[in-house]
Amino acid sequence: MSDNNILLSVRNLSTFFDTENGTVKAVQDVCFDIKNGETFALVGESGCGKSVTALSIMRLVPKPAGAIASGEILLKSRNILKFPEKQMRRIRGNKIAMIFQEPMTSLNPVFTIGTQITEAISLHQKKYGNEAKQLAKEMLAKVRISEPGRRMNEYPHQFSGGMRQRVMIAMAISCKPSLLIADEPTTALDVTIQAQILDLLDELQQSEKMSILLITHDLGIVAQRADYVAVMYASKIVEKCSCVELFKKPLHPYTKGLLNSLPQLGAKQKRLNTIAGNVPEPLNFPSGCKFHPRCHLGCNDKRCQSQEPALKQVSENHYAACWYAEGYEK
Amino acid sequence: MPPAGTQKDMKNKMNDYLLNVENLKTWFPIKKGLLRKTVGHVKAVDDISFQIAAGSTFGLVGESGSGKTTAARTIARLIGATGGKVDFNGENILSLRQSELRKIRKDISMVFQDPYSSLNPRMTVGTIVGEPLKIHKIATGAELSERVAALLEKVGLSASHINRYPHEFSGGQRQRIGIARALALEPKLVICDEPVSALDVSIQSQILNLLKDLQEQFNLTYFFIAHDLSVVEFISDIVAVMYLGKIVEIAPSAALYENPLHPYTKLLLSAIPKPVPERKKTAVSAAGLETELCAGCPFYGRCPLGDDFCSKNAPPLEEKASGHKAACFKT
Numbered sequence: 168m169s170d171n172n173i174l175l176s177v178r179n180l181s182t183f184f185d186t187e188n189g190t191v192k193a194v195q196d197v198c199f200d201i202k203n204g205e206t207f208a209l210v211g212e213s214g215c216g217k218s219v220t221a222l223s224i225m226r227l228v229p230k231p232a233g234a235i236a237s238g239e240i241l242l243k244s245r246n247i248l249k250f251p252e253k254q255m256r257r258i259r260g261n262k263i264a265m266i267f268q269e270p271m272t273s274l275n276p277v278f279t280i281g282t283q284i285t286e287a288i289s290l291h292q293k294k295y296g297n298e299a300k301q302l303a304k305e306m307l308a309k310v311r312i313s314e315p316g317r318r319m320n321e322y323p324h325q326f327s328g329g330m331r332q333r334v335m336i337a338m339a340i341s342c343k344p345s346l347l348i349a350d351e352p353t354t355a356l357d358v359t360i361q362a363q364i365l366d367l368l369d370e371l372q373q374s375e376k377m378s379i380l381l382i383t384h385d386l387g388i389v390a391q392r393a394d395y396v397a398v399m400y401a402s403k404i405v406e407k408c409s410c411v412e413l414f415k416k417p418l419h420p421y422t423k424g425l426l427n428s429l430p431q432l433g434a435k436q437k438r439l440n441t442i443a444g445n446v447p448e449p450l451n452f453p454s455g456c457k458f459h460p461r462c463h464l465g466c467n468d469k470r471c472q473s474q475e476p477a478l479k480q481v482s483e484n485h486y487a488a489c490w491y492a493e494g495y496e497k
Numbered sequence: 498m499p500p501a502g503t504q505k506d507m508k509n510k511m512n513d514y515l516l517n518v519e520n521l522k523t524w525f526p527i528k529k530g531l532l533r534k535t536v537g538h539v540k541a542v543d544d545i546s547f548q549i550a551a552g553s554t555f556g557l558v559g560e561s562g563s564g565k566t567t568a569a570r571t572i573a574r575l576i577g578a579t580g581g582k583v584d585f586n587g588e589n590i591l592s593l594r595q596s597e598l599r600k601i602r603k604d605i606s607m608v609f610q611d612p613y614s615s616l617n618p619r620m621t622v623g624t625i626v627g628e629p630l631k632i633h634k635i636a637t638g639a640e641l642s643e644r645v646a647a648l649l650e651k652v653g654l655s656a657s658h659i660n661r662y663p664h665e666f667s668g669g670q671r672q673r674i675g676i677a678r679a680l681a682l683e684p685k686l687v688i689c690d691e692p693v694s695a696l697d698v699s700i701q702s703q704i705l706n707l708l709k710d711l712q713e714q715f716n717l718t719y720f721f722i723a724h725d726l727s728v729v730e731f732i733s734d735i736v737a738v739m740y741l742g743k744i745v746e747i748a749p750s751a752a753l754y755e756n757p758l759h760p761y762t763k764l765l766l767s768a769i770p771k772p773v774p775e776r777k778k779t780a781v782s783a784a785g786l787e788t789e790l791c792a793g794c795p796f797y798g799r800c801p802l803g804d805d806f807c808s809k810n811a812p813p814l815e816e817k818a819s820g821h822k823a824a825c826f827k828t
Binding site for chain 2 (some may be wrong): 212213328356357359360361362365384385386387388389390391392410411413414415424425426427429430431432433435436438439440441442445446
């Protein structure tokens with residue numbers, strides 16, 4: 168595919184970790200494209216591999232335990248997995264920036280906010296002294312921090328959780344990246360603050376024209392912020408389609424289960440629908456389809472138990488990995 | 498409403514409540530200087546009152562720092578109260594002496610938020626769940642292991658798990674262990690402090706269903722704390738919304754969601770991302786970030802309706818409709 172509109176293309180990415188008890192296959196055979204200016208969401212429960220996918224794109228998988236086993240990551244058609252480390256450092260921050268879940272731990276407590284933002288600016292843009300400071304101040308104003316001049320001289324502990332996340336965003340967008348990876352950016356925040364941060368990301372996306380890879384477990388956030396969605400389960404993508412399509416016509420039983428198990432406001436439910444069982448351990452994934460032990464369709468089906476369905480196109484722009492999905496070619 | 502009854506009727510009505518909290522205050526002193534002089538107070542819980550009927554679920558929602566957990570811990574006497582009254586089964590918990598407390602502790606148990614840090618990693622599941630029974634000298638030896646096995650089965654685990662350690666379990670299973678421990682002494686009141694917020698969506702619904710089943714089975718009363726409004730709506734009969742140490746709205750669950758009265762409740766409800774694909778701007782950004790306390794309404798700084806009067810006078814919690822109270826001048 169040589170679509171000019173595609174910013175990042177992840178092809179058959181697999182990332183493995185070596186542990187004492189064997190190889191943990193955290194990410195297997197993951198494929199997706201992110202277009203310019205769109206928000207692509209990666210949804211899944213803890214341990215499904217969504218964060219490792221993000222770290223792989225940044226080439227920040229912890230070494231030596233983890234390594235990208237195979238695949239390609241094409242940023243504007245150039246495979247960044249082949250880049251030497253020195254060149255990769257220029258990509259990080261400049262082209263791809265990342266914000267993390269914990270705004271409390273991702274800032275250094277012993278430096279002022281100003282020092283930390285100017286450091287990022289000096290490293291990536293070769294701007295120093297007053298020029299860098301001025302830019303940092305503008306960035307803080309951009310993420311709506313009042314009195315940025317005074318706030319620059321304060322320390323992280325003087326900021327609330329939402330403000331710290333704003334600082335992280337300011338730092339991330341200071342070099343005008345074309346892709347912002349947001350790994351559960353609002354999970355640690357209150358709902359009202361969460362809405363503010365998400366609105367801010369929306370606005371910045373429009374003004375800076377960047378793409379966002381949004382990693383989350385919250386389907387509500389996906390519904391309201393994403394253009395395109397991939398659902399991950401046990402290291403693989405099980406369904407991939409546009410956001411509207413996912414909520415209108417989910418095809419994979421896991422996606423359906425997730426959507427059904429949400430408690431709905433104003434619904435007066437007596438009981439919640441559940442997905443039986445637990446998320447499988449990465450060291451002993453079940454045979455065949457990894458979801459079959461929890462699936463009402465697959466738990467007694469020989470094929471589901473022995474053969475893993477690949478992610479296949481089932482209709483225009485809708486991909487699913489399930490033997491039972493409508494339109495799935497067996 | 499029945500006509501006003503005699504005093505005896507009133508007393509009977511009071512006794513229907515398992516827990517009756519009146520004007521509860523928990524203030525933490527702020528100390529400064531060499532002599533550690535108290536210069537002010539953090540009013541974590543400031544004059545809250547509510548009742549919980551036996552066999553029902555009382556939900557408490559609010560953002561971080563609103564005082565939900567402090568309220569719960571004060572009621573369980575894990576933190577000393579500054580003022581007020583907590584009647585549990587007709588006894589004021591706050592005036593009990595340490596030796597008398599043990600009796601009450603049997604009737605009030607807690608389920609905590611983080612299933613990873615609330616279980617001792619060096620104890621087996623059997624020891625964890627059996628410890629309350631041992632401490633209260635209810636069972637020993639073979640009887641103890643029998644009861645622990647029965648408890649584990651009640652919460653959906655297997656009796657064969659008894660000799661395993663917490664690290665061998667997933668988050669949802671650990672929360673089940675925490676629930677089994679809380680139920681060991683057959684308590685009347687279970688305080689659930691954000692029991693599902695650390696769990697995955699598919700596991701969260703399992704635990705919520707389990708809590709509901711157990712309530713029916715053992716006629717439990719829940720004091721349920723959460724920041725997720727959809728979870729609270731699902732499980733609660735009565736819901737109270739807390740903001741900066743005060744209850745700003747309290748109503749039966751359905752009434753609160755269908756007809757929220759306080760602007761803060763409205764703000765919270767509008768801020769929840771609903772799983773319906775539609776891009777929409779929330780009204781939240783418009784509301785200021787100001788949370789500094791003024792003499793009047795605690796929500797004044799963020800309120801779209803607030804005026805001069807609100808900034809100078811604190812609104813009382815008043816009944817606006819039957820059983821529906823809100824603390825706002827503008828409703």
